[in-house]
Amino acid sequence: MKAFVKQAIQILEQNGYKITNPRKQVLELIQKASSPLSPYDLQKMLSKEEALNPVTIYRVLELFVKLHLVHKVARGGFVKCSIPTEEGCHHFVVCNSCGTTKEFAEDQGCHFHLPTNIAKDFTVTSHTYEIAGICKKCKK
């Protein structure tokens, strides 16, 4: 089992939440994903036998967001949060035509910052930098 799932299960236990199949299934899928997953994406990825009710997926994700195991990012997507105690940092490129979303890492770490007058009154838990435009395929 990957570190992300292991750590997430620990955090669930430490906070008195049960380790259920739906929660484990969602954790496994999010850990494998390299792009944000919507509740519907998750539903599609599950085989017939392991199928989950959409409502359950919504609730599992809501809990994970509360525990800072995943971050909710732009356009209804959810991504894993490697270090639950740290601020999330997500950078995406989105094609306005086909909707394809890709995450990218900045070469020398993340340089984004918040103006000090806002930082005073606001507790930051994550940030999303989304670049929109037209991808190579759709340009043709």
Place this chain on the structure above:
Amino acid sequence: MKAFVKQAIQILEQNGYKITNPRKQVLELIQKASSPLSPYDLQKMLSKEEALNPVTIYRVLELFVKLHLVHKVARGGFVKCSIPTEEGCHHFVVCNSCGTTKEFAEDQGCHFHLPTNIAKDFTVTSHTYEIAGICKKCKK
């Protein structure tokens, strides 16, 4: 009439689109707004007499995006685009608890950049930087 609405009407005319009441109404509202407006926000802002069909609002916004008069940003919001020919640049602070969204300007202009390996294949039309967390009110 404010410069934004004036310029938008010119662009509509130049591209052979009619200057209709729904289009003027939406332009006026977007020009006044300091935060992104969703189609539903716009609907609520219109009085009974000037009410628009939601479908019309969606279609008007779709056209405006195509003509680069407004930008679609994270969470279903639309904002005016001051200079239609330039890349859009939108920075927001969003409270995860109450949903309040505020736009902020960076002190020394926008320093955001796209990694060169992505820029090669992707035509950027706008970007959104969204900082999420908990606002002062919700912390209490």
Place this chain on the structure above:
DNA sequence: CGTCTAATTGAAATACTGTTGCAATTAGAT
């Protein structure tokens, strides 16, 4: 290991968000 209970899940109903086809209306060209 079996029992018990609170937590969790699934089903049904509902609300919100967004889209499509078509008939009625209207801007603006003539």
Place this chain on the structure above:
DNA sequence: ATCTAATTGCAACAGTATTTCAATTAGACG
């Protein structure tokens, strides 16, 4: 003033998200 293509509104529909409540289950305890 008339005409026509563009635009709007309506109706139906599809997708997304939330709430309530009964059925199920994880895991605590004996």
